[in-house]
Amino acid sequence: MAVILPGSGPTDRDGNSALGVAASTYRLLAEGLADQGVATLRIDKRGVAASAAAGPAEADLRFDAYAADARAWAAEAASRAGKPCAWLIGHSEGALVALKAVQGGDDKICGLILLSGAGRPAGAVLREQLASLPEPTKTQAFAALTELEAGRTVADAPPALAALLRPSVQPYLISWLPLDPAALIAAYDGPVFIGQGTTDLQVSVTDAPGPGRRRPQGDPETLGRRQPRPENRPRRPRRQHGHLRRPRPAARAGRGGGRGGVHPGEWEALSSVAVVSGSPGRLSTPVI
Structure with a gap:
């Protein structure tokens, strides 16, 4: 079970943006993972798309709010899936959100997958x-x-x-x-996978937040992989590249969301709208 955390700006749960991005990257990723038996939950963050009403005034928004939401969604997704924890898949700014979410530890988060995140402040x-x-x-x-x-x-x-x-x-x-991604990742003892694009328009391979990371005792070493396509301005994956095969249609299990503060375990209090892809375990029942 994994929660997909979107990048910066008005990026919605599918990976599209009102600023002109229509690649549906997160939806394709979710459908590809569903083909492999991995359920994902992707969200419209506070103030974006279907979660627009859940966003505070811009002057009241703080980065910690996104991290709190990520922790709450991980706990709720794990509970609904009948799992002890969920992974966080963070793209671009979402990678930093994931790192901030595990600061101080969180046993509802299995580990991190960081895609095209910056390794510097x-x-x-x-x-x-x-x-x-x-x-x-x-x-x-x-x-x-x-x-x-x-x-x-x-x-x-x-x-x-x-x-x-x-x-x-x-x-x-x-x-x-x-926020210093290198310091945050050095302090995290859980497993991490880092994926970075070689032709990214915003961050380079050298920005990957992994090379200086301390390897936790007893855990697998941090994995990294370079991809020949940019991550922040992605294109539809080509079949012959094998990065993400064209998936079958994913099962959708409804939406959850609402206004107000985030309280893990209370779906209606979560601040953003989510769509579930895949239906292992209890996620075969609708999320309402």
């Missing part, structure tokens, strides 16, 4: 992505990131970067920028 990655900006915008952007990393909001962010640094999103950035 977001500030370092953002500075690389913004390095080609013209002056003075680049200097202003870097100064704004430094302030946010220090926990201070910025009143005079460059207008050209309003989409990234608008005032309402700055509290979320403050909660996100200090």
Whole structure:
């Protein structure tokens, strides 16, 4: 049993986005895993798609909320499947959500599968992505990131970067920028699989959060695999590549969700909408 955690922005449970992405990556992944007898639960995170009503005002959103949701969904999925725990499959920002979710330990999470996640703090990655900006915008952007990393909001962010640094999103950035994936993965004693794309447009193979990870005593070493296709802007998998064969239609077991705080074990209180693919064990009954 696994929970698929989506990437950043308005990415929905199928892996599509209102920003122009229509690859249905997560749905294809879920259907492929269902073909192999692995049930998955994929979610619309707070404020996105069918979970739009569950999202707080943008100024009130914090990264920890996504991590709390991931823990709650893992516990609920494991319970519904009759399993002791569930895996977290995190893509892009979802990989960092998965790492944050296991900080301090959680026996309802079996282990982590991290796909195209960054291995460095977001500030370092953002500075690389913004390095080609013209002056003075680049200097202003870097100064704004430094302030946010220090926990201070910025009143005079460059207008050209309003989409990234608008005032309402700055509290979320403050909660996100200090997180160090390498430190989080080093502190985690459970099993981890890392998959990274060689032609990714946002993070490179060197960004994979695994090379410096301490191997836990008695556990298998961290596995890593490079894929020749980008992960953050994926295409439909080609049959001959063998990364993900075209699956049969998956069984869907309904939806669950609601407003308010997250409380593991109370499906109606979970804050986002989910779809289940595959039907092993108790997941053959509808999720309502």
